[in-house]
Amino acid sequence: MKRALITGITGQDGSFLAEFLLEQGYEVFGLVRRESWYRPNNASHLADKVHILFGDMSEGIDISSALQDAKPDEIYNLASQSRPGESWARAPETLMINGMGAIRLFEGVRHACPKARVYHASSSEMFGRTNIIPQNEDTPFNPANPYAAAKVYAHQMVRIYRESYGLFISSGILFNHESERRPLHFVTQKIAYGAACAKLGVLNSLDLNECGHPIVSEGKLALGNLEISRDWGYAVDFVKAMWLMLQQEQPDDFVVGTGELHTLRQLCQFAYEHVGLGWQDHVVSDPALVRPLETSQTLADASKARHVLNWQPTVTFEQMVGKMVDAQIVRIELQLRDRK
Numbered sequence: 637m638k639r640a641l642i643t644g645i646t647g648q649d650g651s652f653l654a655e656f657l658l659e660q661g662y663e664v665f666g667l668v669r670r671e672s673w674y675r676p677n678n679a680s681h682l683a684d685k686v687h688i689l690f691g692d693m694s695e696g697i698d699i700s701s702a703l704q705d706a707k708p709d710e711i712y713n714l715a716s717q718s719r720p721g722e723s724w725a726r727a728p729e730t731l732m733i734n735g736m737g738a739i740r741l742f743e744g745v746r747h748a749c750p751k752a753r754v755y756h757a758s759s760s761e762m763f764g765r766t767n768i769i770p771q772n773e774d775t776p777f778n779p780a781n782p783y784a785a786a787k788v789y790a791h792q793m794v795r796i797y798r799e800s801y802g803l804f805i806s807s808g809i810l811f812n813h814e815s816e817r818r819p820l821h822f823v824t825q826k827i828a829y830g831a832a833c834a835k836l837g838v839l840n841s842l843d844l845n846e847c848g849h850p851i852v853s854e855g856k857l858a859l860g861n862l863e864i865s866r867d868w869g870y871a872v873d874f875v876k877a878m879w880l881m882l883q884q885e886q887p888d889d890f891v892v893g894t895g896e897l898h899t900l901r902q903l904c905q906f907a908y909e910h911v912g913l914g915w916q917d918h919v920v921s922d923p924a925l926v927r928p929l930e931t932s933q934t935l936a937d938a939s940k941a942r943h944v945l946n947w948q949p950t951v952t953f954e955q956m957v958g959k960m961v962d963a964q965i966v967r968i969e970l971q972l973r974d975r976k
């Protein structure tokens with residue numbers, strides 16, 4: 637039985653990946669911060685199926701112990717301070733986890749299990765302010781925030797460790813991917829939540845936004861610039877690409893994305909249509925929420941992943957939005973029931 641260690645198993649991708657690897661017959665280990673495991677998280681339902689190893693990516697000793705305990709054949713390094721916007725306020729911590737954490741892991745692999753295959757989570761944010769559209773593995777990076785800069789550092793170290801020490805480390809340059817497990821502070825999930833509130837007739841939502849106000853207030857969901865467009869895919873499809881990268885003969889870097897652009901306006905349209913409503917009656921664009929764009933148009937050219945990994949997305953944008961809205965309806969119904 638193959639053994640896999642996942643850092644960031646409580647996150648969106650980590651939890652879907654754990655499910656996928658269990659289905660493939662792997663013995664799965666997860667490196668988790670102790671305080672995170674004891675509150676409800678995306679992997680709570682897997683508690684009796686995976687081995688949890690407590691540790692923090694900012695502690696080299698925790699990483700070494702996890703490698704020694706798990707003795708992994710495959711390692712998926714997904715742990716990250718994963719909010720680009722928040723990385724401005726948490727720049728040193730972001731570099732510590734997303735940059736140094738990765739290097740500590742590669743060092744640990746070099747000494748403890750040099751035969752293990754490693755997947756590292758890079759990001760399309762690394763392209764930042766680029767003029768080249770679409771982006772592929774050869775597109776130069778131009779990071780525009782501390783999150784992206786830390787990801788570029790770790791990404792370059794993947795190549796350096798691969799070439800210098802002969803380690804099998806592959807980097808996935810993943811474009812935005814969403815799901816019902818995205819936290820509520822992401823705009824995609826806010827829209828799904830807004831549509832669910834509208835469907836259930838919730839005029840003032842129980843969940844609050846970053847300013848401490850109901851996400852839906854007096855029946856309206858306030859958003860910033862609705863013309864922003866992104867290449868959004870479904871997370872379950874993307875974790876399969878991670879696994880495929882480690883099944884190749886050689887380690888390499890791969891761009892993973894759908895190659896399709898959608899605007900926030902379309903996302904609103906699909907979300908509210910899914911519950912039989914018109915989005916214009918429920919969404920307002922608030923100029924106060926319009927933020928200057930950090931990144932240029934990011935659109936994946938994932939032809940290498942399609943040809944080499946034989947990977948392609950299976951869930952359409954519209955289907956993904958529908959799944960997210962349905963999950964929010966179930967969640968809000970439970971919340972309302974609990975409050976009675």
Ligand code: NAP
Nearest residue numbers: 644646647648649672692693714715716718757759812813
């Ligand atoms: P996520 O849901 O935010 O999960 C991040 C995970 O990292 C959580 O399990 C979190 O654990 C863990 N973590 C954070 N700091 C840690 C630390 N100091 N020590 C140990 N664990 C720590 O992120 P995701 O969406 O699944 O993304 C997975 C990876 O892909 C991340 O590296 C992200 O940057 C990258 N990525 C994501 C996207 C996307 O669109 N989702 C796109 C490109 C790249 P806690 O439960 O303790 O917080």
